[in-house]
Amino acid sequence: MPQKKIYIIDDDPIYKLVTKKLIEKTNLFSHTKEFSNGSEAFEYFESTKDIPEVILLDLEMPEMDGWEFLTEFCSLEKRLHKESTIYIASSSIAIEDKEKAKKYKCVKAFLSKPINLEKLESIAGED
Template identity: 45%
Template sequence: MNTTLVNLACIIDDDNIYVSLIKKIIKAKNLCSELLIFNNGQQSMTYFEDLSNTLSNNEIPEIIFLDLNMPIMDGWEFLEKFSKIKDELKKEISLYVVSSSINPSDMNRAKSSPTVKDYLVKPVHVKDLETIFMRKAV
């Protein structure tokens, strides 16, 4: 397989081990050609705000994996801010919350946001990741 399923995906997570493992899966399974990685909500928010000004389409990720517990700006705050600017981004973005929290109140809160496509509990499985990317590619 030479062509990837998705062009650009984005991971927002402060757990470096997790990030490096996801990178490995994506590379091994050829899921997408380029990855954006941010360690907290603040960094990614800066990126998206710049993007909404410049509107260069190929810099907008098709999929975002968002962690909840992060320093500086956590996943909730990112969600709130991102929901306000996402319509300015001329691309359909699928945002998945990926957290180790199994607290039902976290799950319900995330799922109730129209910005969130689904809630994944860590550990994520290789199959699930493949499905997400394949669904996006169709």
């Protein structure tokens, strides 16, 4: 089974650094890329059509937050006929956020930060 690409969309530079290092150390994914907010990621996806198999998405970000990104991204997926599996990676423990996440068909799961090896192995193994 070919390895998947995994992209991180989060405004926390330390979280991104630690998560990216963990991902690279595991060799579970073929490629990692990171973005600081939803609009930066969306513009990249729209212009390159490079949609990864997996996205780790934060909710609280400047410019375009995770919810706004999800709305835009779901329509982009339809236009490009490509699908990505999105995992919301958040420090939020709000039940409302977890419930809201279920309304987006492209969201696979709601993960609590930080992302650990066990979570990455589970993500890499899912179809």
